Amino acid sequence: MIVEVQYAHEDKDLDAVTHDYLSTGYSVYWASPDDFTNDRFRIEEMVVAFDQQAETAFAASWADPPEVDPPEEYLEGFVNSESLTFTDPNPDCNHTWKYGGSDLHDRDFCKHCRLERWKDTAVEAYIYDESTIKTSSDLADRAAQAAFEQREKENHQHVWEPRGENRYRCRCGARLNEHKGKQTISNDPFEDSPEMMTTDPRYCDHIWERGDGCMRCISCGLEDPL
Template structure:
């Protein structure tokens, strides 16, 4: 049947660079992990633009009743490489010829057995975990969300890779793998609440310090308890043994702080019952 298919392809197409049975086709990086496939019958055209409908060539795969080929995986690979595919059944053959006219009708009607490079999309397939090993990034990668308890808020531009998203809450990074139409997550980028709180505090402090370098800020002190005062900018003042001690870092004394939803923030403080609360990120500082 493979030989009959080759004979029919040679008669049908006048120009080709190769046409024969069991020819090897190089496959681009796909989730099937196959570098090459051996086509049952192949006709390959002189150039990729030789045939606007069929692409680089046409492959006829013979589908035996007792053969367990993964049709979706094979079709995915050939279409990804730019070849059209037809899955021929035993009834497509007589004793001495391949009924190629039935194949033509199948392509015209876009039957389930015909896949043209010009209009057919590679079938969806489930990639094995080994597919991730093809990436050069050594960090732990997974198709499953490694932090499902986080109510992710995604923002474009994770780490130094412009095609990544990152979660504003847990810093988890992900990117879309177009070959399988699924997200890949980089588990190593997750930050704990403590790490986020420390980074948020440090960043907010550095931002305020930069502003103070540009502005001649004058503190307006509000009572915060016995011998304790606080400015709206976050600075603190303590009276100790007749001396005034000023700290511009509101997180210097962590025992007095309560973190609710840490994030990068140049805090805007408002007084509430029993605490000062940032109206931007919800950070609380007990009075």
Template sequence: MQYANEEKDLDAVTHDYLSAGYSVYWASPDDFSNDRFRIEEMVVAFDQQAETAFAASWADPPEIDPPEEYLERFVNSEPLTFTDPNPDCNHTWKYGGSDLHDRDFCNHCRLERWKDTAVEAYIYDKSTIKTSSDLADRTAQAAFEQREKEKKKEDHQHVWEPRGENRYRCRCGARLKEHKGEEIISNDPFEDFSEMTTTDPQYCDHIWEREDGCMRCISCGLEDPL
């Protein structure tokens, strides 16, 4: 039993005691008479599981924010945070981010995290986030390099998908522009065509799986080297 004065961090103290197996009751001035502690008030609080009573048998330690100074122990602590740096993403976590097997990564934004057991909290590495434009550029570049490597099979038939007015894109990365009754095709997604533009070079909402030495999209098979 402790007195809940204003200088105490109630959540932190409660967390520490419950984690060590001790029940906690926070007393207020109403729990005291002139000459004694009114123990019956404490008994009622535990029976009713009041906000001031925490029994080790049924109460979980309250969540507390780890001290930010803890991150300074890491060599490169600047991009590290205890708070999700990309909360707008509907994260889908997979095991095996980056080249560290103890990390998770998000299938969508590639944000990486790991659970630090010393503070019982996730640490996020915000430097690993890939924006939509980053993923689009990496996708187009990887597709172009793959085509150059394989020299494109002669029997490939483009399947054009609309990418704006008179503009189309094939899943292989090639672009088509209808201009003055003619079809202009570029096999290089980064070639500067004065008459040809695209709104978005990304053609797949990638879902990444880790493989030896690379990440592979299970939808389109694109490889992204680590």
């Protein structure tokens, strides 16, 4: 057991020190000037503190190490550390984590914003890579590019869905426009077109992602049951 006399060093990180002691199997008691007479340590006060599990007593048998923030300078040892953080850089996202980040080293990625993280056992904390966050536009572009490249490799047959007056969409990203009896087909999902800029499902250039029991467009949120 370790008795720490907290007297002069008022800036000492008590949680961090307690965490280190408990993590190595030591119990710790934080003593103050009130625990001393002129010539002795009032050990009975310490015994009572442990019996009552007071805020100054931490027994290795029942106390969990306090949570502590890892040192920010720890990240400086990583390559491209500017984008790394211990704090979630996109807290507004309703993260859904899946295994398999970009570098394949025990990373998770969020299905929605593509933020990547991994658990660093040295500091017992998640490290987030802010550079991996993708906007909705980024995700739609990447998915559309993949669909376009896949379509080029296959003998794809378009299935047209109405997306407004005289306009149709295939789930592969191709568009069909009718004007004065003439049909125009565009197979390029990146061709500039006004309806691509709207989240209205009637005009959305749907980019489909398989969800639970349905296909969901990551651009407008439209769901199509399987």
